[in-house]
Amino acid sequence: MTNAPWPLGVDGIAYGGDYNPEQWPLATRVEDVELMQQAGVTLVSVGIFSWAQLEPREGVFDFGWLDDVLDRLAAAGIKVALATATASPPPWLTRKHPELLPELADGTVLHPGGRQAYRVSAPLWREYAVAMTRRMAERYGSHPALALWHVDNELGCHVPHDFSDDAAAAFRRWLEARYGTVEALNAAWGTAFWSQRYDAFDEVLPPRTAPTFPNPTQQLDFARYSSDELLVHYRALRDVLREVTPHVPTTTNLMLSTATKWMDYFSWSADLDVVANDHYTIASRPDAHVELALSADLSRGVAGGGPWILMEHSTSAVNWQPRNRTKRPGEMLRHSLAHVAHGADAVMFFQWRQSAAGAEKYHSAMLPHAGTDTDVWRATVELGDALRAIGEVRGSRVESEVALVWDYPAWWGVELDSHPSVDVTYQDRMLAHYRALWERHVPVDVVPPSADLSRYRLVVVPTLYLVSDEDAANVAGAARAGATVLVTYFSGIVDEDDRVRLGGYPGAFRDLLGVRTEEFWALQEGETVTLDDGSVADVWSEKVHVAPGTEVVRTFADGDLAGLPAVTRRAVGDGAAWYLATRLDGAALGALTERLLVEAGVSPVLDGVPAGVEVARRRAADGRSWLFVLNHTEAPVDLPPGDVLAGRVADGRVLGGGYAVLREASDRT
Known part of the structure; x- marks a missing residue:
């Protein structure tokens, strides 16, 4: 079991969502509490967007309605x-202080109304x-009623970057703290190029x-x-909460998914008493459940492997995608339990009651x-x-022998402009290797x-x-310690200042991999x-040379680089370092992954599981374990051994589109 902070007084797997009672009359609020009890709700987020109701005019406060709401929930x-x-x-x-409104890079002011x-x-x-x-x-x-402080909401969601004069002043202070002198900044930024040399921080x-x-x-x-400044804002509010209520844990809802780019959440984790995440599937993605699993594993990674809160997801369609698809029967249940399977100890939604007005x-x-009288309510x-039935899972953890290396600054850097190929x-390759x-x-x-990385058998970079x-x-140390390490193309190219590591690509990993690329060979669209x-x-190839002792596993068979290495392997210490110099299609990447897993000695959670069925295991410190089976196909699948705690099962099978959570025998491994 974990000793990490958790919402006060919440047992088992927490359940609930955003609750916005200020949108509704008293009679509806009374009904809300009754229905929450019917649904088994144990935790709700309140007051997120209520400033204008709590302080309708500057210095004039109305807390009475919120007092009543919290009293009813507590009762x-x-x-x-x-x-x-x-x-x-x-x-x-903002009417009194329009100078507080943020600005885009072109000077456009973002006005109130959203x-x-x-x-x-x-x-x-x-x-x-x-x-x-x-x-x-x-x-x-x-x-x-107070169990947890929820600081602000989705910090950086709509304004990850502000380019205003206030931001310029704060950016200069940040740069001075980072570099110390303007000469160091000039060196890091390479300002000799295009006559960009600065004589003082005030010029930046x-x-x-x-x-x-x-x-x-x-x-x-x-x-x-920008990521750091948002964190500074979080800390300022959190510090007040810790001063006044040191006994109450504090969090903010992150947006850990393959679509949220601009906050370095690994650098935020130490400041969160408990990690909370908002996640929404994209309706146009046929593999949305795979992206969900990756985002859940990323949430667990930011949480250091400990329990985390799914603060928001959706029961069905959202409102902000171009085409908002209704979730299919069983999909909401599978999505919710997938987050639990990957480490969440709370399942919450936006929102409790569907709004009658607003965006x-x-x-x-x-x-x-x-x-x-709806399928959504019955699923709720x-x-x-x-x-409730699987509450004993709380505090257990997911164990893995495979690490997928994720880095936000690398994401920012790789997608800068003026690069070899747009x-x-x-996230394209992160999701491909994860899939x-x-x-x-x-x-x-x-x-x-x-x-x-020392405890992993396979490390994918x-x-x-x-x-x-x-x-x-x-990364190199993981290979020397016995791991199989895979590094893909366009890795290790630059240092922290985006300065190219000279001497041939892949720069920082050249010696580890025993390869030297003299030139990139970006492929054209459709090539x-x-x-x-x-x-x-497709997308990428490169002119690779291998050092003595490096094995050429695959070569290019056609094109300008025919006969040159495409996949290589080098024995390193007790392990091995592989290099992938091109973007393989799904089948070929799957075959390479199979080979890496065999070499690393990594086994699946369960053998013989059909394609499209997700299985995950959580294990407690005392050896107890639970198996999650999420059937994303329409055909029923056999139940593995174990006591079924919850599920859509019949005749020893998990129904098509169904799920099962099983307590495994204590001697299972």
């Missing part, structure tokens, strides 16, 4: 993740937000819209600064517009029953390159374009190449 035994109410400033604030219309770096905004946070803490810090600006490509290291540092009125909820109740993107492992029912830890000397040595085993690849 019903439902705990609250109470927000600081700072996620969106009230209209009176949400998050504030400059995170503005000192005056910080004063208002801290003051509101203190009022919430002092009023509700001892309320029996954010990378605003320019005639052509802005300085790439300036862009990279602005991304780092999110067509976003699904636990209680839909059509009420309780079924999920509550299932989570088709080389970060190959998921399809083979192998659990994966998603970790930063600085993580302890996709597109780690930017890497420090220390992190490159850490493919064939390898000597018939595998098909």
Whole structure:
């Protein structure tokens, strides 16, 4: 079991969602509490966007409605993740202080009317937000419903970068702290190029819209600064909460998915008492459940392997995609339990009751517009029953022998402009390699390159374009210690300042891999190449030379590089280092993954599982274990051995589209 902080007074797997009672009359609020009890709700987030209701005019407060809501929830035994109410400033604030509105790179001002219309770096905004946070803490810090503080909301969701004058001043302070002298900044940024040399920090600006490509290291540092500045804002509010209510854990809802790029969440994790994540599947993705699993594993990675909260997901369709698909029968249940299977100890939704007005009125909820005589409500109740039944899983962990290395600065760097190919993107290969492992029912830890890699048998390093000397040595150390390490193309190319590592690519990994690439060979749109085993690849190839002792596993069979290496392997210490110099299609990448797993001695969670069926295991410190079987196909599949705690099962099988959670015999491995 874990000793990590957890919402106060919440047992088992927490269940609930965002609750916005300010949108509804008293009679509806009374009904809400009754229905929450029917559904088995134990935790709700309250007050996220309520500043304008709590302080309708500056200095004039109305807490009565929130007092009543919290009292009713407490009486019903439902705990609250109470927000600081700072996620969106009230209209009176930005009307009085329009200088607090954020700006885009081209100077466009983002006006009120949506949400998050504030400059995170503005000192005056910080004063208002801290003051509101203190009022919430002092009023509700001892309320029996309070279980967790929810700071702001999805920080950086709509405004990850602000280019205003306040941001420019804060960016300069950040740069001075990072570099110390303007001479060091000039060296790091390579400002001898294009006459960009600075004589003082006061001359530096954010990378605003320019005639052509802005300085790439300036862009990279602005991304780092922006992530750090959002974290500074979180810390300012959190510190007030810790001062007033040191006994109450604090979090904010991150957005850990393959689509959220601009916050370096690994650098945030130490400041969160418990990691919370919002995740939404993309309707147009046929493999949405695979991306969900990757995002859940990434959440667990940011949480250091410990329990985390799924703070938001959807019961059915959302409102913000081009075409918002209704979830199919059983899909919401499988999605929810997949997060638990990958380490979540709480399942929450946006939102409890579907809104009747506003921009999110067509976003699904636990209680839909059509009420309780609906499939969505019945699934909501079924999920509550299932989570109660599997409550003993709480605190157990996922164990893995495979690490997938994920790094946000590398993501920022690899997708900068003026690169060899716009088709080389970060999340594309992360998801491709993860999918190959998921399809083979192998659990994966998603970790930063600085993580302890010594306990993994297989380490997969996709597109780690930017890497420090220390992190490159850490990856090499895993191979020397006995791991099989796979590094893919466009990795190790530059240092932390986006400066090319000279002497041939892949730079930082050249010695580890025993290869030297003299030139990239980017493929054109639609162009493919064939390898000597018939595998098909696209997007990328490169002119690779191997050092003595490096084995050429596959060569290019056609194109300008015919006969040159495409896949290589080098024995390193007790392990091996592989290099993949092109983008393989799914079948070929799957075959390579099979070979790597065999070499590394990694076994699946369960043998003989049909394609499209997800299996995952959580294990407690005392040896107990639980198996999750999520059937993403329409055909029933056999139940493995174990006591069924919850599921859609019949006649010893998991139904098509169904699920099962089993307690395994204590002697299972």
